[in-house]
Amino acid sequence: GAVVSQHPSWVICKSGTSVKIECRSLDFQATTMFWYRQFPKQSLMLMATSNEGSKATYEQGVEKDKFLINHASLTLSTLTVTSAHPEDSSFYICSARDLWGLNTEAFFGQGTRLTVV
Amino acid sequence: DQQVKQNSPSLSVQEGRISILNCDYTNSMFDYFLWYKKYPAEGPTFLISISSIKDKNEDGRFTVFLNKSAKHLSLHIVPSQPGDSAVYFCAASAQGGSEKLVFGKGTKLTVNP
Numbered sequence: 001g002a003v004v005s006q007h008p009s010w011v012i013c014k015s016g017t018s019v020k021i022e023c024r025s026l027d028f029q030a031t032t033m034f035w036y037r038q039f040p041k042q043s044l045m046l047m048a049t050s051n052e053g054s055k056a057t058y059e060q061g062v063e064k065d066k067f068l069i070n071h072a073s074l075t076l077s078t079l080t081v082t083s084a085h086p087e088d089s090s091f092y093i094c095s096a097r098d099l100w101g102l103n104t105e106a107f108f109g110q111g112t113r114l115t116v117v
Numbered sequence: 118d119q120q121v122k123q124n125s126p127s128l129s130v131q132e133g134r135i136s137i138l139n140c141d142y143t144n145s146m147f148d149y150f151l152w153y154k155k156y157p158a159e160g161p162t163f164l165i166s167i168s169s170i171k172d173k174n175e176d177g178r179f180t181v182f183l184n185k186s187a188k189h190l191s192l193h194i195v196p197s198q199p200g201d202s203a204v205y206f207c208a209a210s211a212q213g214g215s216e217k218l219v220f221g222k223g224t225k226l227t228v229n230p
Contacts, residue, residue: 006160034217043222044161044206093160095218105151106218108160 003027004096006109013084013116021079021112023094030096033077034106035069038091050077084116120144121209123221131229136194138224140207143188147209151218152181152192155204164205165192168213197228 003026013019023033032051036044048064050056050071058064066088068080077096081088091113095106122141130136140150148169153161167174167181167190174181180193194201207221 004160044220046217046219049217091158095160105163105166107163108153111158111160113158 004030004094004107004109006094006112008112009110010113011115013114015085015116016083018080018082019084019114021081021092021094021114023077023079023096023109025075025096025098025107028096028098029074030077030098031074032097033071034095034097035067035077035079036093036095038093038111044093047079081114084114086116089114089116119222120147121207121219121221123205123207123224125224126222127225127227129227129229130197132199133196136192136197136201136226136228138192138194138205138207138226140190140192140221141188142190142209144209144211144219145188146211147219149210149213150181150183150190151208151210152179153206153208153220154201155206155223161206194226197226199228199230202226202228 005024007022035047038044047062048056048058048069050069052071052074056069071077093111094109097106120143151166152164154164155161165176165179165181167183172183183190204223204225206223208218210216210218
């Protein structure tokens with residue numbers, strides 16, 4: 001199946017610093033990328049949807065100034081957690097879909113474990 | 118309001134037997150459904166999908182059944198293997214799958230040797 005690469009797989013940062021997570025579609029053009037967050041023993045919660053070349057659409061309750069999303073190309077989207085706090089510690093997962101293709105299933109990155117200390 | 122529900126948080130089966138994971142949805146606009154498998158600290162892996170124009174889709178050991186009138190779908194794994202032990206998420210989308218995915222909370226499957 002299609003490959004989505006997410007980097008880094010884990011990161012530890014100090015409170016108040018910013019962290020950037022990259023999501024790349026390696027063998028297809030991702031017209032749409034999604035960013036999810038998963039708390040322990042909870043479902044995947046959609047944070048935002050980004051379409052290449054346009055502003056991201058954030059879900060209710062997600063601070064767009066805190067979670068900056070950029071989708072500048074058809075193969076790369078980034079999520080920047082600004083001024084991170086311990087409560088931002090979580091597992092972040094991106095997914096990518098090629099809505100121009102025949103299949104509409106989303107392919108997921110490996111996830112990034114963020115720990116803010 | 119939870120639009121996709123997986124009411125069983127966990128399921129335990131013996132190796133070789135059938136595993137049946139259930140999922141219910143409330144939004145009648147959903148017309149594309151997917152199952153994902155997730156290991157701890159990894160991203161979900163796509164397993165199988167089904168469009169609302171079908172009531173069954175099969176891929177190897179995995180079969181998904183869709184009952185539109187009941188707004189219910191199920192994933193059957195036959196025969197179950199220890200490597201199938203993971204959390205399984207049901208997801209739904211509208212507009213033929215072009216809308217965002219809405220996930221259930223997942224069911225943790227344990228296949229005992």
